[in-house]
Amino acid sequence: MRNPLDPAELNAAMENVHRAGMPGLFAEVRDGDQVWRGAAGVADVATGRPVTADMRHRVGSITKTFTAAAVLQQVESGQIGLDLPIGRYLPRRVPGERGDAITVRMLMNHTSGFPEYLPYAYASLKAYPVIADTRPQSLEDHRYTRFDPTELIEMGVTAPAVGAPGGTPGVYSNTNYLLLGQLLEEVAGTTAEQYITRNVIERAGLQDTGFPTGLCVDGPHSQIYEAWFGMIDPPRDYSVYDMSWVGPTASLISTVTDLNRFFGRLLAGEIVSPSSLAQMQRTVPVVSQEGRTIDYGLGLHPMEAPGQGTFWGHGGTVWGAGALAMTSADGNRQMSVAVNLQRWNRLDSSGKPQPHPIDDALAALYRVAMYG
Template identity: 80%
Template sequence: MKNPLDSAGLDAAIENVHRAGMPGLFAQVRDGDQVWRGAAGVADVTTGRPVTADMRHRVGSITKTFTAAAVLQQVESGRIGLDTPIGRYLPQLVPGERGDTITVRMLLNHTSGLAEYLPHAYPSLKAFPALAETGPESLEDHRFTHFRATDLIGLGVTAPAVGAPGTTPGLYSNTNYLLLGLLLEQVTGTTAEHCITRDVIERAGLRHTGFPATPYVDGPHSRLYEAWFGMIDPPRDHSVHDMSWVGPSASLISTVTDLNRFYGKLMAGEIVGPSTLAQMQRTVPVVSQEGKVIDYGLGLHPMRDPGKETFWGHGGTVWGGGALAMIRADGRRRLAVAVNLQRWNGLDSSGRPRPHPIDDALATLFRVAMYG
């Protein structure tokens, strides 16, 4: 058997992430019929309640793969054209020349040139922290604020373009996926959340995955601790938060078991057809939110070590929480992991995150999980 699961190694690796400073994390690794599930640390630093591997969790931008799959199902049905300009569907949101030039594909792979709305949200909507202008208290102030997607999209569309449509490298932007959510609403006559639930979540047979109806996480879950690069000390729980600030871009709640099942179904051609999956895996260079150039497809991106096998998937962060899901190209080896602390790195004098022991410990966990 090639690279069988190393249960003892995985147990040690996940514990080392906790020892490096992560309050709690949990994961599932699969290889064919072999399954390892593990958890380390606490879900609540005050009570000491432990994390467990079956907890529900905010999975952030992993939501983008679900949204992309729903859009591509509509492409398969002929209701959406992958290379049709978005202005054909939503002219009021992306008017003029850009609406005539930016295609659905460009939204999916972040080459639209539309800016990320988050840096503009504080001065325009008095929400979210901008390091140059305010402190992280804005997170607390807007814990229960409900935003309209059209307002957030407007910030991204009216901000200076970050590039000409279709040019690379693209820039990762949540504005793109909020537009895709409204595109789904336009062509299906229902909300994006309902469409994704019906056509993707239920189709994949996911029992513990869904969009939040309230600022709360239903079911067993961890508190989510936001450190904001050391500016919130001790880190503050943000597991209760209105997720309308990201909507179908990053608001999904799931479990590590459901994430592994979803990516398995996707790679098997059971969510979208094989030719559409091949489109999802056609990548272009995109600048990530961390400022790194990555390869990005249509709601998927590859992750690999040089000379080793390629994994496909997505990562995600929200206030206080993070998750990563990846699957080997042959569909056998899968990893899904969730953590309950975010922005644990302090910043150096130039404003860049300093290395932290958690970074190395997580990298080791990923290597043991993916390659044995």
């Protein structure tokens, strides 16, 4: 049973995250017609400029939900077969037996077996995701690098597989969603970003959401700070960055208000059909980039607490920025939270992230926002 919004409780939970070490965060929580927006901390640690709840923000892999919705629109129109092999559409990108064995659905739910391309694109991240062996200098080296998506895809497709096609648990990989971006381009005759803008972002009526047009975030925004597990100390601002390293997998810019509007309309069947939404909510076990096994559908994953019901949405991180957007299955309760620091945990001797007070404070904020 969810409780009504309590602004004082929400403000206190936000302040606790800031006090735990998060420079700044902002959020919007909705319950029916009741709306709360809040912010805590600073958008710039040098000047003390405060964060505000209307700021635009890099929302990372929440982009995947937009891309998945776009692909499912093309499934509805008969241009794409959800259970047809990707090799039928992109024979040069995924040739041979794997092109015949891996379906569009397997890309969408991360059961293709394709590994992450990032360790190959960021040369010094060779051991990724064995993060203890990585060097943060590679983030600086590639701040202005313009990546070609076809080259990134080739890195992921030609690297050793992390599983058999359709096998579970799947392994979360940006390679899958870069391929889906290429698939959209192939069937729609336009770039994935242009298709998603016209048919998903505009259909949802989002005013402050879009793909980056340059290195900077347009409009009011926070600086975003990357700690890289304590190896960048003090954390460095990466708000100016070429986002071609993720493209239609994780480069979207949005606001917490727009994220709630999008997920509300998606779960109401206004972006894709109810039958497509049901496909999005069919989950399989997938190993996340943090090494946890989660349930994952087609660009959506659930969060639930005993007796409290299920929420659907997505989280996302890029260098320095993070966001989480979740909406209850009935659409009545929504939460979108944005933070301006990433990888705050230090690593133990085995390379495993150590607990940090921010983790508990964020978990408490999510509980208050979703359930009261």
